[in-house]
Amino acid sequence: MNKFDLQNTAQNIVKSIRSDPLDLYPIEHCHRSPVKWAGKIAMVKHPNNKQAHFVGLQTCKKWHCPVCAAHLMAIRSNEIQTMITRHMKADSGNTIIMLTITTPHCRRDSLVDLLKLQDSSIAWMKNQKSKKINTYKDLMTEIESVGELFVREVVWSNRSGWNPHRHVLLFCKYQTDSDLEKLQKELTELFIKAYRKQGGKIPKISDFRQHSIKLTQYSGDNAHTRYIARYLSKSAFTYFPSNNGSMTPFALLESSRHDNEKSMQYAALYLEFFNLQRLSMVRASPGLKKKFGIVDKTDTEAIEQSISDKMVYIDDITPYMSTILKHRLFGKIRQYSATMKPAEMLAMIKKYEYAA
Numbered sequence: 001m002n003k004f005d006l007q008n009t010a011q012n013i014v015k016s017i018r019s020d021p022l023d024l025y026p027i028e029h030c031h032r033s034p035v036k037w038a039g040k041i042a043m044v045k046h047p048n049n050k051q052a053h054f055v056g057l058q059t060c061k062k063w064h065c066p067v068c069a070a071h072l073m074a075i076r077s078n079e080i081q082t083m084i085t086r087h088m089k090a091d092s093g094n095t096i097i098m099l100t101i102t103t104p105h106c107r108r109d110s111l112v113d114l115l116k117l118q119d120s121s122i123a124w125m126k127n128q129k130s131k132k133i134n135t136y137k138d139l140m141t142e143i144e145s146v147g148e149l150f151v152r153e154v155v156w157s158n159r160s161g162w163n164p165h166r167h168v169l170l171f172c173k174y175q176t177d178s179d180l181e182k183l184q185k186e187l188t189e190l191f192i193k194a195y196r197k198q199g200g201k202i203p204k205i206s207d208f209r210q211h212s213i214k215l216t217q218y219s220g221d222n223a224h225t226r227y228i229a230r231y232l233s234k235s236a237f238t239y240f241p242s243n244n245g246s247m248t249p250f251a252l253l254e255s256s257r258h259d260n261e262k263s264m265q266y267a268a269l270y271l272e273f274f275n276l277q278r279l280s281m282v283r284a285s286p287g288l289k290k291k292f293g294i295v296d297k298t299d300t301e302a303i304e305q306s307i308s309d310k311m312v313y314i315d316d317i318t319p320y321m322s323t324i325l326k327h328r329l330f331g332k333i334r335q336y337s338a339t340m341k342p343a344e345m346l347a348m349i350k351k352y353e354y355a356a
């Protein structure tokens, strides 16, 4: 099981909903079609990285693609870790608070509706300018937040359907337990107001108060901050159901590969996620990255530059492309490239050339 196999499954699933036989989705070209005018397809390696990459092949750079999402998440989680480290080092009173925002959800709800309501409620909460109560901006000023960054997590479970939620990292000053409690209360009341304004129904207010807004403070401990970056990057894209049975879109893809009565249902659920073409999964508030000396790049720029930066040429694989695609060798090549020499890898590919 590797991300290229998973990508192949995704490509087969999206093919089934395409109306025009010639108008392929970008994910269908990803690691399959050569870049126009590129000429060669080559295997390259980053000196710090053990595994090979491929240049000259199209990549879709989308979060719904198992191959590109893993690449994007690796880039973003590196950035997050750098930002956290720099923030913590800048002042001993600095801290990171993780704000988790969840909204009510059940099996009947479609993912797109849940996200629309959640996103518009959060936007309303952040922009409202009431003079009567503390606004979101007031609260952020109180904790001396210099900015925030969110990681979106989208999971599905058989029991409660889709559960999209956000983990927001607040780059701020250390808060005492009572300050934190007060912040939690005020944010919760603000969010209740926002959610109702956007047409959200709250079946049980005590549940909403208990679950919708959660705050966790990570103090100066390094292990803690490393944990956040790792937690965020892993939890969003694991291939397996978690202990409580919730599944990421890629766990749904993986489960759809198994031939059982639920395979069609899992494929349909993955498509719900796939159809959210422009969903941003990781985003920092304006100017925050710059503050920590990180160049703000779009997902497309981030992937393009990470491949073109300092890559070392290994070998031309253009002549073997049909063999590689036929036997789906990308995953194997990447796996072996960590330990094999280029000549051994080419020999490995060649072995498949005459295989059935």
Ligand SMILES: [Zn+2]
Pocket: 027, 030, 031, 059, 060, 061, 062, 065, 066, 067, 068, 069
């Ligand atoms: Zn891709």
